[in-house]
Structures are given as structure tokens and as C-alpha cells.
């Protein structure tokens with residue numbers, strides 16, 4: 001379940017610096033209702049703000065991000081401690097979410113792992129270093145090293161022994177995939193469903209594993225899918241535009257198009273394929289079990305009552321409004337607090353500010 005954020009970041013023109021980037025989630029878990037799979041995995045923490053996110057991934061029902069300062073955040077299902085981010089992680093540059101566990105790649109090339117460990121998926125091999133990318137499956141974790149080899153731990157044993165020239169890895173529930181520098185995809189651990197790579201598939205530049213299916217992005221911007229198709233997750237839309245990044249959830253598939261929009265298909269029982277209105281320009285995507293994650297930017301200002309343009313309507317903006325109370329002098333800066341434009345800052349404006357309290361996007 002697993003994202004191809006690097007492909008996205010390298011190929012999509014990011015919005016201007018003035019546009020803040022936000023993590024958006026849709027599908028299951030807008031709230032933690034305690035019913036499977038609704039564990040709050042789509043409830044982006046309100047204090048996440050717009051710190052630039054450089055990596056993100058989603059597991060069965062949790063979401064994990066790392067920002068440019070190397071700080072990891074995690075929300076959603078935490079039954080196995082998959083969101084108990086260690087306090088001594090140091091600087092992290094990438095994250096991977098397995099079904100019920102989480103892994104972090106640190107700036108020094110080492111890996112940390114937490115959460116469910118019933119198959120040893122969090123028993124990072126001692127001495128493992130020089131790691132450049134990580135992926136996590138249901139019961140295993142994989143590390144791509146800087147020399148193009150893959151180290152795996154957990155239930156998959158030594159499936160990747162002897163592999164070389166690997167440039168990307170991706171993991172489903174049982175299977176793991178490796179993309180080689182020659183554009184071909186190798187599977188391991190399980191070679192059925194998502195591990196059953198189509199014969200002759202070539203020209204691949206990115207891979208994404210769902211739990212039981214997988215998709216590949218080819219250099220010409222087209223998408224191929226294989227494996228279980230019980231929800232149509234392998235039925236790539238015929239009119240899908242040029243694609244620059246892909247992600248796959250348990251039974252759904254997601255494509256980031258070159259124009260910064262997102263398409264999703266497959267299991268939509270929780271709205272994981274319903275792209276939110278006003279999503280803005282997306283630069284990276286990830287897919288969890290039943291939810292979808294996007295890093296998007298929207299022009300500023302977004303909320304009329306966000307007077308200081310920090311993408312929150314909060315006490316600071318309330319203070320601005322209260323200090324502007326009364327008749328609005330035309331042209332004065334405080335007039336911005338006259339939200340309904342009737343010439344006076346009063347209870348009506350206060351009501352609208354309170355009505356949009358919180359993160360501007362939700």
C-alpha cells in the first residue's frame with residue numbers, strides 16, 4: 001500500500017512557494033468510530049499545518065508522513081503501536097506503512113520500525129545501512145540499498161537475494177516488487193495476485209502495490225495493472241490521461257496525472273475513489289487500505305476569515321476581528337474583518353469566523 005512519492009515529486013511542477021501544501025485524506029476514517037476500518041486514518045491532525053511534507057504512506061488504517069524537518073507524524077489505527085513514533089528517531093527522510101507496522105528511513109541510511117511484529121517485520125537486521133528507500137507489506141519490510149540490492153525481513157525471507165540493479169521497491173499484503181534499472185519488474189515473496197507480473201512488461205518507471213494487485217507506470221505515461229480485480233482495481237480507465245505517479249490501496253488504484261489532478265478506481269465503498277472538490281494541485285499520492293492520501297497545494301488565501309494567511313482560522317484571527325470591532329473605515333486594513341462587506345465588523349462577521357474555525361481546508 002504504497003506510494004511512489006519520489007516519482008511524483010520529481011516530475012510534477014510544484015505550485016509556487018506562496019501556495020502552502022496540505023496533506024489531504026479521503027475515504028474511510030474521517031473520524032475514529034471504532035468500526036473496522038474507520039479508525040481516524042483520514043482525520044489529518046489539525047496541527048499538521050502546512051509543513052512541507054516530503055514523504056507519506058498509508059497502511060491498512062493508518063497514515064504516516066515525514067516533513068522536511070525530518071519529523072514523522074502518524075494517525076489512525078494504533079492497536080499494534082503502528083502510530084507510536086519513537087521519540088529518538090532522529091532525522092527521517094522517508095516512511096513506509098505496512099498493514100499494521102511502520103518503518104522510517106533515517107538520514108544516516110539506517111532504518112527503524114515499530115508496530116506489529118508477529119512475523120519479525122520490525123526486526124531490522126543489525127548492521128543494515130546505506131538504505132535509500134523502504135517499503136512495507138503485510139508481514140515484511142524491504143530496504144533498497146544505495147548499490148541497488150534489496151534486503152528483506154519478516155515473513156519473506158531472502159526473496160531478494162541476488163537481485164541487483166534495483167531502483168525502486170513496493171510491497172503488497174503478501175507480495176513484494178522490485179523495479180530494475182532496465183525497466184522490468186521482479187516479484188518475490190508471493191508470485192500470485194499482485195506478484196504475478198505480466199510477461200513482457202517493460203518500460204516501467206514506477207511501481208505501486210495494492211494488497212492483492214499491483215500497478216506500474218510506464219515511461220510513456222500509461223498505467224498497467226495486474227492481480228485481483230474483484231473491485232475493478234485493475235481496470236485502468238480507458239481515458240486516463242498522462243500519469244506521473246501511482247499508488248494502490250487494498251482494492252483501489254490511484255493515479256496522479258501530469259496536470260496535477262488525481263483519478264482513482266476500484267473499491268469505492270468508503271469513498272476512497274471520490275476525489276474531493278477543490279483538491280488543488282496535487283504533487284504526491286498514497287493509498288491505504290480504504291483511504292487515499294494526497295499532498296496538494298491551493299492558492300492563498302483560502303479562507304476569508306484567515307486574516308494572517310496561515311491556513312488556520314483560530315484565535316489569532318479572532319483577535320484581529322475583535323480589535324477591528326465597529327464601523328469599518330473604507331480602505332483601512334481592518335476592513336478585511338468585515339466579512340460580509342456591510343461596512344461594520346459586528347456579530348455577523350464574528351459568526352462567520354467561528355463558523356469556519358479550524359484548518360482552512362476541512
Ligand SMILES: [Ca+2]
Pocket residue numbers: 305306307308309310311312313314316317
Ligand atoms: Ca489564521
Ligand SMILES: [Ca+2]
Pocket residue numbers: 337338339340341342343344345346348349
Ligand atoms: Ca460586517
